[in-house]
Amino acid sequence: MDAVKVGLIGCGNISAAYLRAAAFFPELQITCCADLNESQARARAEEFGLRAVPIDALLSDPEIEVVLNLTTPQAHVPVGLDAIAHGKHVHGEKPLATSTAEGRKLIEAAAKAGLRVGSAPDTFLGGAHQTARKLIDDGAIGKPLSGTAFMMNHGHEHWHPDPRFYYARGGGPMLDMGPYYLTNLVNLLGPVAKVMGSANAGFTGRTVGSGPRSGETITVETATHVTGLLHFVSGAVIAVTTSFDVWQHRHGNMEIYGSQGSLVVPDPNRFGGTVSIARQREAWADVPLSHGIADGNFRIIGLADMARAIRAGRPHRCSGELAFHVLEVMEAFQRSSDEERTVTIESRCERPAPLPARPVLGDLG
The missing domain is CATH 3.40.50.720 (NAD(P)-binding Rossmann-like Domain)
Known part of the structure; x- marks a missing residue:
């Protein structure tokens, strides 16, 4: 092409x-x-x-x-x-x-x-997350019923040279890191129907730790701890937390619990990682990746897929409709918290088409 x-x-x-x-x-x-x-x-x-x-x-x-x-x-x-x-x-x-x-x-x-x-994000096109998608689609854990997703750290000001936008209105852990988690959940489970959320800020100021602004204090203008429940159209219910207020924790990134077993999904901010499955009462077992885009930082694969889609006249996977749906879901956490009610999600999107199980980088099907 x-x-x-x-x-x-x-x-x-x-x-x-x-x-x-x-x-x-x-x-x-x-x-x-x-x-x-x-x-x-x-x-x-x-x-x-x-x-x-x-x-x-x-x-x-x-x-x-x-x-x-x-x-x-x-x-x-x-x-x-x-x-x-x-x-x-x-x-x-x-x-x-x-x-x-x-x-x-x-x-x-x-x-x-x-x-x-x-x-973006396009990390859900990585080998680990496409392997998890294939396992779910193949019925390896039965019908997905529930799960968890955690992204918790103490913010980006310790490494980013100018982290002000992370704490300005329109920033925060949900809008910054939530897209990785929610986009992957939509990839695995389909669209979200409603959200129950709670949001607050544990610190009023943040101190820049590196670069030319080192020592400067940033005023926090957005929620830095956002938590709640996602109710999917499919019926699955997922507990989600994104936070810049946590120093240390032991939660895994993502787990999906089905009627016939459980699935560990690695960090959705990465393309690779270890996928593990436990069927009913069996022991956990790591799963060989069925897709090859796993090792490295390929944060342009979504655009490459769009380029191929433009030439082929097919839908692209990292679509505006998917991103808008995820944005509405993220915004609903704050709305739910502010209004003390469950928020219905109006938009819908198709699950992006899975990648073919091929090892060739860039062969996007």
């Missing part, structure tokens, strides 16, 4: 991972990059052999088919709308938007223009 030409906007911390991974996917040709911080764009361009251009020039380039939007969450929708207005498909970092109202604008604008929206 002819490579899809891509322009990258947002040359911050995560862009290096995308650009390193792009070398594994010949269906993508990232030609240029841009950032409001022009020196940052020039540094990335020099590092990866790209052209550093102004944002307007990138958007106006007729050869660019897809804009890869790696800006901070608060800029995801404005940049995405600009890309769509210039006739470009857009694939962005997670979350899709900082609110469903903003996310809806992006989805509707793309639909009106006949363009595609894609969004």
Whole structure:
């Protein structure tokens, strides 16, 4: 297939991972990059052999088919709308938007223009999570009934050079890390029907621990501990906690409990890991991975799948509809907490198509 030409906007911390991974996917040709911080764009361009251009020039380039939007969450929708207005498909970092109202604008604008929206995370396409999906689809644990999902740490300020956006409105552990967990749960179990949630902030300020802002205090403007229950359309009920308030814990990342057994699913922020199964009263056993995309950081595979989907005329897996559904679910935790009620989820999405069980990186079916 002819490579899809891509322009990258947002040359911050995560862009290096995308650009390193792009070398594994010949269906993508990232030609240029841009950032409001022009020196940052020039540094990335020099590092990866790209052209550093102004944002307007990138958007106006007729050869660019897809804009890869790696800006901070608060800029995801404005940049995405600009890309769509210039006739470009857009694939962005997670979350899709900082609110469903903003996310809806992006989805509707793309639909009106006949363009595609894609969004991270794409880690659910990794070998471990596709193996877990296959086990569930094959009935290895019977009907999924319940489960748990935990993402708990003490925030990112100890390592991130500028962590302010994590604690601003539209940030927090649910919107930052929740997409990995909830997207994978939708991949495994299908869409969510309703949410019961509770949210609070354990600390009013955070101290930056590294980089040029080291020692600076950040005011916390969002919930930093979010917990609750997801009721899936399928009938499964999953307990979820995301937190930046926890120093240490011993919970696993994710477990699914079925009518005939239990399944351990590894960190959904990674492509690989160990999948384990226990059938009824049998001992736990590790499962060989049925899919090969497992070792490494391939945080561009969702865009590679979109590129192939554009050429083939099929749906792409990391779709805007999936990302919007996950965004509505994440937002519902805070709404449920604020309004002290169960929140019904209005949107629905299809489970993304499973990957074929092939070991070849980039063979996305």
